[in-house]
Amino acid sequence: MLLIFTAKYIHGGNFIVGWDKNATVYRNRQETTMKERKYLESYIGYYASAKAEDAVLLRKDERVMLFEPIPKGKGGMGHSNVWYADADNMKDLQNRTIKFIDDYEK
Numbered sequence: 001m002l003l004i005f006t007a008k009y010i011h012g013g014n015f016i017v018g019w020d021k022n023a024t025v026y027r028n029r030q031e032t033t034m035k036e037r038k039y040l041e042s043y044i045g046y047y048a049s050a051k052a053e054d055a056v057l058l059r060k061d062e063r064v065m066l067f068e069p070i071p072k073g074k075g076g077m078g079h080s081n082v083w084y085a086d087a088d089n090m091k092d093l094q095n096r097t098i099k100f101i102d103d104y105e106k
Contacts, residue, residue, distance in 0.1 A: 019101055
């Protein structure tokens with residue numbers, strides 16, 4: 001599955017910072033005891049996994065210049081910082097994002 005990574009921009013909004021075309025997304029939270037996922041005294045679960053060698057991370061200047069913030073609200077970024085990008089009003093941004101990824105990888 002195509003998994004797109006986002007980050008909050010200092011001046012507001014969320015920007016696409018990278019992706020992985022071979023990610024695994026889980027329906028339920030995955031529990032772990034991996035030391036890399038320990039914060040203070042708790043382990044942090046996850047909903048997706050990807051191999052580092054398959055992931056693409058954009059440079060900081062590419063993040064801001066190429067994508068407008070992902071909008072909040074219907075079809076946009078939710079409260080949990082998850083964007084499914086499948087709402088009808090997001091098709092244009094979805095298509096431009098996929099085109100950018102395809103062109104970037106060429």
